[in-house]
Amino acid sequence: MLKKRTIILSAMMTWVIVGLILSIIGSTIWVVFNPEIVIAELAREMANLDVPGDISHTKRVLIGLLTVPAMAVWLIILLNLHRLFANFARETVFHRQTVVAVRRAGFWLMVLVVVHFFASMGSSLALTYDFPPGERTLAITFTSQHFILLSLGFVLLLMGVVMDEALRLDDENRQIV
Amino acid sequence: MAIIVRLDMMLALRKMKAKDLAEQIGITEQNVSLLRQGKVKGVRFETLDRICAVLDCKPGDILDREE
Numbered sequence: 451m452l453k454k455r456t457i458i459l460s461a462m463m464t465w466v467i468v469g470l471i472l473s474i475i476g477s478t479i480w481v482v483f484n485p486e487i488v489i490a491e492l493a494r495e496m497a498n499l500d501v502p503g504d505i506s507h508t509k510r511v512l513i514g515l516l517t518v519p520a521m522a523v524w525l526i527i528l529l530n531l532h533r534l535f536a537n538f539a540r541e542t543v544f545h546r547q548t549v550v551a552v553r554r555a556g557f558w559l560m561v562l563v564v565v566h567f568f569a570s571m572g573s574s575l576a577l578t579y580d581f582p583p584g585e586r587t588l589a590i591t592f593t594s595q596h597f598i599l600l601s602l603g604f605v606l607l608l609m610g611v612v613m614d615e616a617l618r619l620d621d622e623n624r625q626i627v
Numbered sequence: 628m629a630i631i632v633r634l635d636m637m638l639a640l641r642k643m644k645a646k647d648l649a650e651q652i653g654i655t656e657q658n659v660s661l662l663r664q665g666k667v668k669g670v671r672f673e674t675l676d677r678i679c680a681v682l683d684c685k686p687g688d689i690l691d692r693e694e
Contacts, residue, residue: 626667
């Protein structure tokens with residue numbers, strides 16, 4: 451039995467996640483049409499990149515679209531976390547669905563790092579492909595933020611495997627009278 | 628190979644209901660029902676001992692093996 455406080459907190463978290471999902475959908479749409487924030491982030495990552503003031507429409511659209519896969523992965527992670535907290539709120543902790551949600555959230559967090567890696571590489575290419583030779587840039591970034599996400603994903607994945615094993619043991623134990 | 632649970636027969640011989648057995652050995656009626664149908668993966672020695680004590684029999688009277 452979970453404490454009432456945990457149940458209330460889990461129910462609140464499901465709503466927080468719904469808010470985050472909506473904000474991610476909104477911001478994805480916004481970024482696709484206004485990729486300046488991504489370009490600024492890219493310029494920050496590549497300190498020596500001189501971003502021109504006027505960026506062509508094609509480039510802007512391309513850079514904007516490159517953010518979509520990462521946002522889609524974030525959505526998948528949040529949907530799994532939503533399912534996880536919804537199960538906690540219903541007091542179904544050791545349940546197949548909960549375990550699957552933990553494992554999937556971990557797996558997709560790790561996928562997110564890979565998607566981020568390729569998206570930033572693609573964005574730098576999209577931004578500088580028509581620059582004069584010598585000024586074209588290919589950004590290969592692996593920051594501490596990526597490392598933290600990767601570690602967190604791995605830990606969640608591991609937790610899911612352990613919970614899965616515990617669930618199997620519990621199931622087996624139930625079949626012994 | 629299959630382990631056969633002959634609890635039904637022993638209950639009939641002792642003229643005892645499954646519900647009463649469940650109460651006396653301290654497990655749920657549902658578990659007794661599963662045991663009678665052989666739908667369990669195992670029986671604890673502790674449970675088997677209590678069943679034998681209540682039904683006044685030996686484990687071999689309840690469990691059998693069929694090829």
